[in-house]
Amino acid sequence: MEYVYMTMKSPVGELTLVARGDKLAAILWENDKPNRVRLGAMTENTGSSVLVETARQLGEYFAGARTQFDVALDFAGTEFQRQVWAALLTIPYGDTRSYSDIAHQIGRPAAVRAVGAANGKNPISIIAPCHRVIGMSGDLTGFAGGLHAKETLLMLEGAAALKREKRPASRKPEKVDHSTQGSLFDAVA
Numbered sequence: 001m002e003y004v005y006m007t008m009k010s011p012v013g014e015l016t017l018v019a020r021g022d023k024l025a026a027i028l029w030e031n032d033k034p035n036r037v038r039l040g041a042m043t044e045n046t047g048s049s050v051l052v053e054t055a056r057q058l059g060e061y062f063a064g065a066r067t068q069f070d071v072a073l074d075f076a077g078t079e080f081q082r083q084v085w086a087a088l089l090t091i092p093y094g095d096t097r098s099y100s101d102i103a104h105q106i107g108r109p110a111a112v113r114a115v116g117a118a119n120g121k122n123p124i125s126i127i128a129p130c131h132r133v134i135g136m137s138g139d140l141t142g143f144a145g146g147l148h149a150k151e152t153l154l155m156l157e158g159a160a161a162l163k164r165e166k167r168p169a170s171r172k173p174e175k176v177d178h179s180t181q182g183s184l185f186d187a188v189a
Helices: 049-062 080-086 099-105 112-120 147-157
Strands: 002-006 015-020 021-026 043-044
Touching: 002 049, 015 049, 021 049, 080 099, 080 112, 099 112
Parallel strands: 002 043
Antiparallel strands: 002 015, 015 021
16 A cells, blocks of 8 residues: 655644555654655655544644644554554553663563654654653653654643653653743644
8 A cells, every 4th residue: 555645834843644545654853864754655745534534633732722633643663662562552642661661561670671663663753742752861762753852742742741851751741831831832823
């Protein structure tokens, strides 16, 4: 089955949304490494219903009006990678987890580095919130979209990890009052 794509502007740069059939297969970063997510040949299709819906939901997310996504996902990867990516989908909006937390969640507590590698290959960034995975010390760690994008996404969600202070992993972050802030999405309009 052929992949189709469209691009959209966002506060974290231009995103390439990719679908296969009626499911979202990837959200790629503007400066993504070429082989980070392996996809087949792609054709531009700005009328794909799943891509149009994904763009709409991402727009709401960046505007601070959406905390969960509702699009069908098509994760292509190994069984281990899919377990990690499924675990990402359970991290609540505004919260964070460590790589160790994810390893324990999937029943592989010694696989912390492998969890990190799978997290880095997550094809559906933002919706499968790999940006919510931080170092055990509370530090922001590597991110395919760049640390600035990770920081921006966590700031949008009000995650306390942005303070870059040392804190225990998985502590419920403080919430930011978005009612007094402008929309991040407005910044790119």
